[in-house]
Amino acid sequence: MSDAVPPDRAFVCTACDHRWYYTRQRCPACGAADADTYELGTGSVLATTTVHATPPGVRQPNPLAIVAFEHVSLVAQLADETIETGDAVTFGDEAVLRDGDEPIEGPRLVRSE
Template sequence: MSDENENANAMEASRYEDGSISYPGHPLGPDGSEPVETIDLSEYTATVVTWTTSTATPPGVRAPNHLAIVEFDVDGEPVRAIGQLTTDEIESGDEVRPVYVEELRDPEAGIKEPASQDWDGYRFEPV
């Protein structure tokens, strides 16, 4: 995969002048400054803070759907994210890594035009 394609699938967070990091990135940080750097969180591992299983999922989302809040440590700065898990065999405190998935939901499900329902992203997999 070329660098261009890798960047297209980055799990992109933003660092601001005050050192804080936001995922997803925002146009302005907590101190009101614009981002000074982007960070690809897919290059890091994270710790599961908490997790749950949803059995009442939106159209096209797998059921049951295992979700977690995870925390990355990026140069001593904590960054939290929420996302699907690859398994329900997980405990709070486990180490996970982000894995890219082309379809987090079935674009044919639901009432919207399928082309508008492309939804790629990351799931968290135990290390």
Template sequence: MTLDAGMCANGHVSYPTHPLCPECGEPQEETLDLADRTGEVVTWTHSTATPPGVREPNTLAIVEFDITDVSGASDEFVRALGQVTTDEVETGDTVEPVYVAELRDPDAGIKVPESQDWDGYRWDPV
């Protein structure tokens, strides 16, 4: 599975991808997989009010990925929001994306469990 950010012809990069660039309106025709990169925690929070099936407390972080090595990118970084694998995280920590087959328990009080089959990435401290 990929963790794709989108890039338009003007080099603007955003996560998640969009049909049109949020900055300039041009189509995002290229993707950049963030799954093999490390990032830095910019900010984080513990959420104790979570939807059914989402772990509680749920630690979330905004992570900044350095993309200065990406040819054609006009941005220096792209940010992404995600769950953290641990409750122990601090601003400035280095993290890496790790694939998780189930981000939410589909059997935990949800009316239509098959609509809640979510996989994706969490941030894991390096």
């Protein structure tokens, strides 16, 4: 399984059909090493929170959400604080998630159009 998977994709085990989001070396259900990926599409915001005390290089405030996609749920940064519980979201354009010596870039969740 590769670490270079686009953030709008999740994993599906080729042995047992279990699905998960975060990169792992093996299926968390059966331990198989082979997996395919699939596009997440649109998710639904289950809950939001805003972090005001963030580590150096992370924006303040930093809105986050728990989002349910088909078969998987995940936690991700929101593009802005206007996104609410129940909103439909997708992954947006790349943004700087953390500044510093080794900046981390990735997409934030945006309201689905």
